[in-house]
Amino acid sequence: MSRTTSGIPGAVPGTGPFFDPYDTLPELLPLRTAARAGDWAAVRAYFAALDSPEQVSFAVGLLAEEDGVETMLERAAAEHPADPLPRTLLADRYVRIGWAIRSDLRAEHVSQDQFARFHAWLRRAEQLLIEVCAQAPWYAPAWTVRLITARGLQLGQAEARRRYDRLSAHHPHHYPAQTQLLQQLCPKWGGSWDAAHGFAREATTAAPDGAHTGALVALAHLERWLDLDGPEAGAYLRGVPVRDDLRFAAQVSVLHPDHRPGWHWIGAHSAFAMAFSLGGHFSDARRHFEVLGDRASDFPWSYLSDPRAAFVKYRKSALATI
Template structure:
């Protein structure tokens, strides 16, 4: 029998070797990213956290400094469709959720501004969900639940004002009510009435469809069947380039998230067909579409799960610094996203 000292020495050597190999793997991954035309992990940010539009960045910087006027000018512009305008609103709602002095000044000086009213609604919604946290309902404390519902009711009241002030054909104040509907537990009948208001104004609103898929999934107010049915119906009536085909990929992910045994679906003929349809939809989409980067993320994830990781590399390159797709829902988005990119890069090589 080996001497105890020898055994301990061997164990120490094995541990040190393991640590060294892990360090080398991380170093190799860091070298692989730039070599494959990808930004390094240290440069990654979550999608939407840093607007790429210089006008948006300037308006946000001005708002942080207390000047609301650039934000008002930027958000009142009529460039793009309703989906694009809705996406532009998001970073300002994020900012106002934590720093709203500039927003209150804006509302004071322009009380009838529909854009200010919508930012106010979005900020309250975000604040409410931050209080609740992203935990399952069983893990939310009584204090968190109480605060959540109080602020969400304020958001509901603000949304009614936003609807009143907005042009009659604007779907965005209605779309903002979707997060309120989920949090307040609106019945399916009531939600369908809300949905009718949205699609009457914009039948293919990207952000609204993404939120609606959440309402119809099993973890909220629907089921796997209702969720897939909603995705199929939305895709059937959508034009090429709408990027609504990505709803089907998200639906599969939601299903697998709740039932790990369903992961075999990723190699099914149905999923492969949905994935190919999403690739064609992305190719037909306007690069300025607000869903372009998120869609690249979901399609890249689908390709990896479908056994086609090499095809995902070009999508990761197109995403630049932004982390999008299911990886943003993990505890360390940059790490899991980088691991997926590395897998694609190695497969392509």
């Protein structure tokens, strides 16, 4: 299970963390190269070689972050109208453009003009995704992005659940979609803590041993921690019930002998490492830092003001435990 920085080109052990997925997962580099070259044939060939819907959703989200890639994707979507991939990629790219306009600030800090432009981009994405999901209702990446548009367009809890249920009928443990629904179920998007924690625990219990799904438990606790203020936040994660909840979720997911890393392992271990560390449970965090080595994921570490410094600090404390 242990990993080192040996797979990170040019990395010197102990100099991390490295947050860029193209550094931590170098097998993704051909995708970026093809996207930046505007080479749709190479992009399509890359996706065709992926062996799971989770990998496809991961790669869709990554490519959608590339500035200017919409030019290639608009052309590909027009030239290949029966293929769900280019329209899904284009929709996700439109979502990223819109969300950059909106920003990640709470709603009260976003202007009406920002909201108007944000929603316009999301409606363009939604129209593409409606067509894809009608033609290919089994296509997990499109439903995953539709969970994001549902949240951004404020379509409500029931609609988000409906979309997730449509996806889960074909892919019952699709981790990328589960992380999106978890966001919707948090109070900041109209949900409740009971709903968020309940979904995380139910999904973890239902998932096969070794699935990434257990990380939802850690993410739910981190969301709740983020919503608290001052000493109350630290006390929450230090609590024994939270610690035990995290321990169980870790044991049945990323620490289980049947765990198969895929491309979400860095984010899943990061969620546990961060949650355990913020609660002062460094002996529990140690296992996750040992697996991560110098790798880290932007989310959820980006919730901290200085992700790199926090990772280094908490890793040092965790590795000092016996």
